[in-house]
Amino acid sequence: MATGQEVRQAAWSVLGAVLQEHRLLAEVLADSAGALAPLSPPERARAQRLALATLRQMQRADRLLGPHLRRMPPAPVMNALRLALVEIHAEGAPAHGAVNAAVTLLRRDKATGRYAGLANAVLRKAGQAPGWDTLPPQSLPGWLRKPLITAWGKASVTAIEAIQAAAPPLDLTPKDPAQAAALAEALGAEALPTGSLRLSAPGQVSALTGYSEGAWWVQDAAAALPALLLAPQPGEHVADLCAAPGGKTLQLAAAGARVEAVDISAARMARVTENLARCGLTARTHVADALSWQPQAPLDAVLLDAPCSATGTIRRHPDLPFVKDGTELDTLVALQARLIDRALTLLRPGGRLVFCTCSLLPEEGEAQITAALARHPGLAVLPAEAPGIAPDWRSSEGGLRIRPDHWADRGGIDGFYMAVLARAAPVP
Known part of the structure; x- marks a missing residue:
C-alpha cells in the first residue's frame, strides 16, 4: 500500500x-x-x-x-x-x-x-x-474566453468559471427508466428532471449499488440528452457514430433499437464493448472511420456525437485549458461538416439525425446547423423534445444550447449543443 x-x-x-x-x-x-x-x-x-x-x-x-x-x-x-x-x-x-x-x-x-x-x-x-x-475562480484561457463572452456575455462566462472551479457531481443513466426512482433511493441520489441520477459524493464508482448488475452507467446529464432527442423505437435500425466511450450506444440499445456503434479508435471501442457486456446490452460494434463506414441498409436514425474542442467539459476535465490552444478549431469545424453530410447519406427517406458536440462555441453548434440547412435543400430541424428541457436551453435555429452554468444550484452540467435534423420524405 x-x-x-x-x-x-x-x-x-x-x-x-x-x-x-x-x-x-x-x-x-x-x-x-x-x-x-x-x-x-x-x-x-x-x-x-x-x-x-x-x-x-x-x-x-x-x-x-x-x-x-x-x-x-x-x-x-x-x-x-x-x-x-x-x-x-x-x-x-x-x-x-x-x-x-x-x-x-x-x-x-x-x-x-x-x-x-x-x-x-x-x-x-x-x-x-x-x-x-x-479569490476569483480560475479564468478560462483567452483564446476561449473572448469568443464565449461574445457569444454568451461576460456574466454567463463568469458563472461558467465559477461552476468549473468546483469538482462536479457524478451523473448516472439508469438502464431501465422505470427503475430510476428505486435506484435513486438505493444510491441516495438526486433524480434530475431529464431522467439522470446525480450523486454529490459518490466514492468508488465500482462499489456503488447496481454497478456490477449493470443497472446504470456513468454519463453526464447533458451527454444523455442526444439519445433522448433521437427517441429510438424498438426495432429501429440506428447508428451511433463516434460512439466511444459508449454511453449513447447503451441508451439506444436499452431502448430496444438495433444499434451499429462506430468509432475509429480500437482502444476506445474496447470500452464500448466492456460497457455493453456489463450492462447486458447488445450492439454491433465497428472499428471504422465514420466518414467511410457504410451500413448494409439505409438507417432509420443516426446519432452523431462529432469530434470537437470539448470546451463544454472543462468542469470535469480542467486539464484542457492547459493543453489546448484553439489552433485545432478550424480543422474540427470542417470535419464536423463532413460528418454531418456523410451521416445524412446513411438515412432512409424521412430518417432523422441528431448532431451534437460537447462544445461551448457556436461554430461547433448553432453555426453547423445553419450551414447544413443551406447545403441541403429539404433538410429541416425537428422540435427538440425530451423530459426536463428548460425553456432557456432552446436556441433560435431549433436546437438546444446547454451551458455549465445551467443548473448552477445543482452543481452545473456539461456544455453541449444538439439538434434533430430530418430530410423530408418523398411524396408518394
Missing part, C-alpha cells in the same frame, strides 16, 4: 505531465508505466483528485504565492507549492503536514532539492493567508 507521500508524488507527476509536457489527463491516466500505475484504485483516485483540484484552483494558489516570491521558481517547484496550498485551503489538510510533504517532494529530486528551504518559508506564510474562498 502506498503512503500519503507517494500519493502526493503521483499527483505532482500528473501536474508536471499536464502543465509542462502539455499531455491530456486521460492520456496520463491511461499510461501503464506512469506515476499512477503502482497505486491501488483508491490511491489512484486520491492522487487524481489532488491533481484535478490543483488544476481547478491554480490561479487562486498563484495569487496567494505571488506576494512571497521574488521571482517565479522552476515549474516543478511551482507545482509542488500549488499542490500544497490546494491541500491546505481547498482540501482542509493540516498546514504543517502539507508543508512538510511539499518540502519532502522537492528534496527527492536533485534539481528541485535546493528549493526546499524556499518552499518551507513560502508555504508557512501562504498557507496561513486568509481569503482563499473570496
Whole structure:
C-alpha cells in the first residue's frame, strides 16, 4: 500500500505531465508505466483528485504565492507549492503536514532539492493567508474566453468559471427508466428532471449499488440528452457514430433499437464493448472511420456525437485549458461538416439525425446547423423534445444550447449543443 507521500508524488507527476509536457489527463491516466500505475484504485483516485483540484484552483494558489516570491521558481517547484496550498485551503489538510510533504517532494529530486528551504518559508506564510474562498475562480484561457463572452456575455462566462472551479457531481443513466426512482433511493441520489441520477459524493464508482448488475452507467446529464432527442423505437435500425466511450450506444440499445456503434479508435471501442457486456446490452460494434463506414441498409436514425474542442467539459476535465490552444478549431469545424453530410447519406427517406458536440462555441453548434440547412435543400430541424428541457436551453435555429452554468444550484452540467435534423420524405 502506498503512503500519503507517494500519493502526493503521483499527483505532482500528473501536474508536471499536464502543465509542462502539455499531455491530456486521460492520456496520463491511461499510461501503464506512469506515476499512477503502482497505486491501488483508491490511491489512484486520491492522487487524481489532488491533481484535478490543483488544476481547478491554480490561479487562486498563484495569487496567494505571488506576494512571497521574488521571482517565479522552476515549474516543478511551482507545482509542488500549488499542490500544497490546494491541500491546505481547498482540501482542509493540516498546514504543517502539507508543508512538510511539499518540502519532502522537492528534496527527492536533485534539481528541485535546493528549493526546499524556499518552499518551507513560502508555504508557512501562504498557507496561513486568509481569503482563499473570496479569490476569483480560475479564468478560462483567452483564446476561449473572448469568443464565449461574445457569444454568451461576460456574466454567463463568469458563472461558467465559477461552476468549473468546483469538482462536479457524478451523473448516472439508469438502464431501465422505470427503475430510476428505486435506484435513486438505493444510491441516495438526486433524480434530475431529464431522467439522470446525480450523486454529490459518490466514492468508488465500482462499489456503488447496481454497478456490477449493470443497472446504470456513468454519463453526464447533458451527454444523455442526444439519445433522448433521437427517441429510438424498438426495432429501429440506428447508428451511433463516434460512439466511444459508449454511453449513447447503451441508451439506444436499452431502448430496444438495433444499434451499429462506430468509432475509429480500437482502444476506445474496447470500452464500448466492456460497457455493453456489463450492462447486458447488445450492439454491433465497428472499428471504422465514420466518414467511410457504410451500413448494409439505409438507417432509420443516426446519432452523431462529432469530434470537437470539448470546451463544454472543462468542469470535469480542467486539464484542457492547459493543453489546448484553439489552433485545432478550424480543422474540427470542417470535419464536423463532413460528418454531418456523410451521416445524412446513411438515412432512409424521412430518417432523422441528431448532431451534437460537447462544445461551448457556436461554430461547433448553432453555426453547423445553419450551414447544413443551406447545403441541403429539404433538410429541416425537428422540435427538440425530451423530459426536463428548460425553456432557456432552446436556441433560435431549433436546437438546444446547454451551458455549465445551467443548473448552477445543482452543481452545473456539461456544455453541449444538439439538434434533430430530418430530410423530408418523398411524396408518394
